[in-house]
Amino acid sequence: MxxxxxxxxxxxxxxxxxxxxxxxxxxxxxxxxxxxxxxxxxxxxxxxxxxxxxxxxxxxxxxxxxxxxxxxxxxxxxxxxxxxxxxxxxxxxxxxxxxxxxxxxxxxxxxxxxxxxxxxxxxxxxxxxxxxxxxxxxxxxxxxxxxxxxxxxxxxxxxxxxxxxxxxEDVYPGYKEKLQAIVTKLKREQDYCKFLKVLQKDDIRQWEKNIELRRQEIQSEFRNLHNFLDEEERAYLRRLQKEKEELLARLQEREASLVKQSSELESLILELERKCEETAQNLLQGVKDTLKRHSDVKLKIPKDPSLDPQTVSNFSELYFDLKKMLQRYQVSVTLDPYTAHCELILSEERRRVTRGSPQKKHFSIKRFHALPCVLGCEGFTSGRRYFEVHVGEGSGWVLGVCLENVQRDRDMTPKPQSGFWAIRLCQKKGYMALTSPPTPLALKEKPLLMGVFLACEAGLVSFYNMNTGSHIFTFPRASFSGTLRPYFQVNHCSPLFLPPPLESF
The missing domain is CATH 3.30.40.10 (Zinc/RING finger domain, C3HC4 (zinc finger))
Incomplete structure (x- = not known):
């Protein structure tokens, strides 16, 4: 041609x-x-x-x-x-x-x-x-x-x-038709985007509902547990709250993305519609660049996240495997010879203490002089701590935790007001929590292995019978004002032994 x-x-x-x-x-x-x-x-x-x-x-x-x-x-x-x-x-x-x-x-x-x-x-x-x-x-x-x-x-x-x-005049109709086709496509994308925005709002409401249902389930189950399990409940709820915030943030980000894309699509549609109303010369001015920039515009659909909460607590494990759960926080405790009363005898590895005749020991301002007591070497100021004490068939003892600066030169009854959180076994009154006044403890089984759990920030001290995995007593919430140390009072013929972590009897 x-x-x-x-x-x-x-x-x-x-x-x-x-x-x-x-x-x-x-x-x-x-x-x-x-x-x-x-x-x-x-x-x-x-x-x-x-x-x-x-x-x-x-x-x-x-x-x-x-x-x-x-x-x-x-x-x-x-x-x-x-x-x-x-x-x-x-x-x-x-x-x-x-x-x-x-x-x-x-x-x-x-x-x-x-x-x-x-x-x-x-x-x-x-x-x-x-x-x-x-x-x-x-x-x-x-x-x-x-x-x-x-x-x-x-x-x-x-x-x-x-x-x-x-x-x-020959190419104007063809390019105008192409631009109008893109407008039609973008309008379909915008309609779909609006539909997805509605679904997204439903997802957010459903997610809130599912979180609330899961919260109620967790709270209902944890109400059946005591003390330590209360702490576990709060831990699970913190994780659930974090999960909620993270996924809710992603859902809201997803919604924001759809809102932004909808606005961009609206702007493109208006821009192209205005261009289609222009004269032939104005419409064709830069039309190829316009087509190249807009013909491939497509709605980017964010990935649908799972709306099922991932935070799940195994309550049967919490009930029947309490020992395993407590041992996550177990620490090794040894006895401090500089605090031991003169009648107390410590083993070479400083894990066993018995009461005998008075011994000559060098002077220490840390030593207990009135009561047959000894402290653990370890001090606790934060976090969760757990240690075990083997009490065996002994007829009398006191164990728990106390503040590092408690009085040591006079006879007194250990109680929270004096800086002690402990339970006692005596031949006359049996097991008692040394609150003020003391709280009798009716135990169905005699504990041979005692567990002591301390939650410093929560202000809780709890005791467990580790032979059965059952809870014994938790002191009312307190605000600890200093370093806490393991505390032991030993009677005659009632030696105490601190097993290393992960050992059982």
């Missing part, structure tokens, strides 16, 4: 043609005719003169609904009506005069100037039409390679030499 390149001689409107590989001779001849007439109408001098003729001398704007008066001058209908109304509002009886030549005229002489109104409409169309920024010519051609509308002079420039060309 052959084509021609158009060359128009300035000033004459005549055209000569030579072969061009992209446009047919018939199309370019037609274009030449259009260009010649367009040049005549859109020339700067002619346009300026027409604009002067069409400008109202009263408001200095292009006339709106122009009317002519008796002398032949034309004005905006509204402008001339204002002059008539102002004159009518005065007491003067003189006739209205033309604002340009002062010729008198009557209201009845006003005539609509249809030809001038058509000229004004043409001028407005010329104003709206996009022209070549370099040559000031109308953009008749569309360069397929550069994706831009160009004028006939641009077509002959080196910048566009050898490029594929088409008439703007």
């Amino acid at each position: 052959t084509g021609i390149t158009l060359f128009c001689h300035r000033g004459t409107g005549e055209a000569s043609f030579k072969l061009h590989p992209f446009l047919s001779p018939e199309r370019l001849q037609h274009l030449c005719r259009r260009r010649g007439s367009g040049r005549a109408m859109a020339s700067a001098t002619a346009t300026k003169k027409m604009r002067e003729e069409a400008t109202c001398s009263i408001c200095l704007e292009l006339m709106t609904k122009p009317v002519s008066i008796h002398c032949g001058h034309s004005f905006c209908r509204q402008c001339i009506e204002v002059i008539l109304e102002n004159l009518q509002g005065t007491s003067s009886l003189r006739e209205p005069q033309c604002p340009l030549c002062r010729t008198p005229f009557q209201r009845a002489s006003l005539r609509s100037n249809t030809q001038l109104e058509n000229l004004i409409q043409t001028l407005k169309e010329i104003d709206r039409e996009r022209l070549c920024e370099e040559h000031g010519e109308r953009l008749h051609l569309f360069c397929e390679d550069d994706g831009q509308p160009i004028c006939l002079l641009c077509e002959r420039s080196p910048q566009h030499r050898g490029h594929r060309m088409a008439l703007v």
